[in-house]
Amino acid sequence: MLEGDDMGTKEKGNRENYQHSHQRSMERLSNVGKKENWGDLVKKSGRSTGRLKKLYSLEGTAEILEYLDGHPGCRKRDLQAVASPSTVSKRLHTFLNLGLITRELELTNEGRKYLGTIRKIETLEI
Secondary structure, three states, rough: OOHHHHHHHHHHHHHHHHHHHHHHHHHHHHHOOOOOOOHHHHHHHOOOHHHHHHHHHOOOOOHHHHHHHHHHOOHHHEEEEOOOOHHHHHHHHHHHHHHEEEEOOOHHHHHHHHHHHHHHHHHHOO
């Protein structure tokens, strides 16, 4: 019985640590659209920022977000017009975990900010 109580306390502590970490990540993510360029965004590198930077370079990220922006609430199958089925599944899972989209396949405020950042990056001339 005592072991069960200890395990419950440990699990509760782990859950609280996860929730606190997730909250910090979401706070960082909410600042994505407020930065003027990618360099400023990366300087505040935390876990989410690093994941967002990596996400940008992955196949299908920009295309899927653009499609969702123009077709909110579309079907998952519709996204196969811009990326392979496996890429669509992987990106949607990641977008959901980062809070960029809803389960109804609509961009969240954070998702729109992130897409805005991608658009700014893609218009940069080097």
